[in-house]
Amino acid sequence: MTDSLTIRAEKSFSSIDPAQWAKLTGAARDGATAYNPFLSHAFLSALEDSGSATAKTGWHGHHLLLEDEKGQLLGAIPAYLKSHSQGEYVFDHGWADALERAGGRYYPKLQCSVPFTPATGPRLLANADFDMDGTRLALAEGLAQVTEQLGISSAHVTFLPEEELPAFEEAGFLHRTDQQFHFINEGYANHEEFLAQLSSSKRKNLRKERRAAVENDISIDWLTGKDLTEDIWDQFFTFYMDTGSRKWGRPYLTRSFYSLIGERMADDILLVMAKRNGRYVAGAINFIGSDVLFGRHWGCIEDHPFLHFEVCYHQAIDFALAHRLKRVEAGAQGEHKLARGYMPVTTHSAHYIPHPGLRRAVADYVARERREVEHMGEYLSEHSPFRKGERQQDHD
Numbered sequence: 001m002t003d004s005l006t007i008r009a010e011k012s013f014s015s016i017d018p019a020q021w022a023k024l025t026g027a028a029r030d031g032a033t034a035y036n037p038f039l040s041h042a043f044l045s046a047l048e049d050s051g052s053a054t055a056k057t058g059w060h061g062h063h064l065l066l067e068d069e070k071g072q073l074l075g076a077i078p079a080y081l082k083s084h085s086q087g088e089y090v091f092d093h094g095w096a097d098a099l100e101r102a103g104g105r106y107y108p109k110l111q112c113s114v115p116f117t118p119a120t121g122p123r124l125l126a127n128a129d130f131d132m133d134g135t136r137l138a139l140a141e142g143l144a145q146v147t148e149q150l151g152i153s154s155a156h157v158t159f160l161p162e163e164e165l166p167a168f169e170e171a172g173f174l175h176r177t178d179q180q181f182h183f184i185n186e187g188y189a190n191h192e193e194f195l196a197q198l199s200s201s202k203r204k205n206l207r208k209e210r211r212a213a214v215e216n217d218i219s220i221d222w223l224t225g226k227d228l229t230e231d232i233w234d235q236f237f238t239f240y241m242d243t244g245s246r247k248w249g250r251p252y253l254t255r256s257f258y259s260l261i262g263e264r265m266a267d268d269i270l271l272v273m274a275k276r277n278g279r280y281v282a283g284a285i286n287f288i289g290s291d292v293l294f295g296r297h298w299g300c301i302e303d304h305p306f307l308h309f310e311v312c313y314h315q316a317i318d319f320a321l322a323h324r325l326k327r328v329e330a331g332a333q334g335e336h337k338l339a340r341g342y343m344p345v346t347t348h349s350a351h352y353i354p355h356p357g358l359r360r361a362v363a364d365y366v367a368r369e370r371r372e373v374e375h376m377g378e379y380l381s382e383h384s385p386f387r388k389g390e391r392q393q394d395h396d
Contacts, residue, residue: 040268090349284297
């Protein structure tokens with residue numbers, strides 16, 4: 001830090017002024033700054049206020065704030081001291097085991113991310129009224145210094161945008177990559193126009209899949225804004241708990257979290273709900289950014305063939321096209337998304353590891369991993385469902 005800038009930690013978003021935070025992140029989808037709902041004060045504070053991401057659950061708030069000599073907020077990093085590696089979607093359990101076997105202590109570590117949210121978004125939050133590049137570098141360097149001062153094993157910045165990498169690399173962070181699948185809207189007028197770009201066999205398969213998903217008298221509703229009543233949240237939470245308990249063992253989010261986001265940011269939320277015999281039986285939650293639909297998690301209380309694909313992927317594309325959004329980010333992993341028009345995209349993380357031995361081992365590992373991720377991305381792109389020189393046929 002320069003003499004005129006200081007970096008300090010706040011334990012809770014309740015101590016951070018929402019108006020100042022909005023200057024770092026954009027206040028709304030229709031604002032001048034690209035809006036990411038997961039970086040909003042409303043979302044991050046709801047995680048804490050609901051008891052979902054707290055010291056009790058292993059997410060001890062340690063949010064870093066960069067201020068000038070007048071106390072004005074120039075930049076920030078949402079960060080947590082973690083006592084485990086759950087709910088992150090970038091896996092470092094092997095690193096922890098290696099350090100523990102060598103007699104070191106991996107936890108606590110500093111995790112810079114949005115809890116339980118594998119969605120790319122800014123991590124070096126900077127006020128656009130000031131030198132953004134300088135602020136980002138000061139934040140990255142400050143994060144490294146804080147890691148050293150705390151005497152902890154490491155700092156991990158996950159799902160960061162590629163344009164922030166130079167600041168982290170200049171500050172001594174290691175670069176790691178992974179892969180997700182995103183739908184890219186190439187200006188399609190509707191779902192049929194998108195399907196027309198697929199190979200004939202893939203196009204037929206997806207039309208058949210969509211018909212099969214709703215065969216058992218199933219209808220689909222889009223719910224947002226005032227539609228999100230407490231009764232609707234009760235139903236969705238039942239889906240979340242049922243599927244989450246089977247998938248993760250213990251779901252991360254509390255029931256009150258949904259009430260809080262429904263109260264604070266209902267217009268940023270889309271629930272895709274499937275109804276049969278007059279009641280909802282499945283649903284997926286999405287968050288609406290300025291030009292992105294972020295798919296998060298789904299749940300159901302009845303199993304129906306292909307319903308998961310319809311609710312989570314096809315309906316998300318329909319909504320993105322209807323609202324002219326540039327892409328759909330469908331969450332972590334899942335090569336099954338490729339056949340449904342979601343293409344491989346590289347995601348990025350940055351890791352600061354002071355321990356010389358662990359740093360050398362991790363640096364070698366992530367270098368090999370980056371090559372593997374790149375090769376896999378190339379392979380999957382070659383096997384995409386899109387037409388390759390095939391003449392476009394009539395709508396089969």
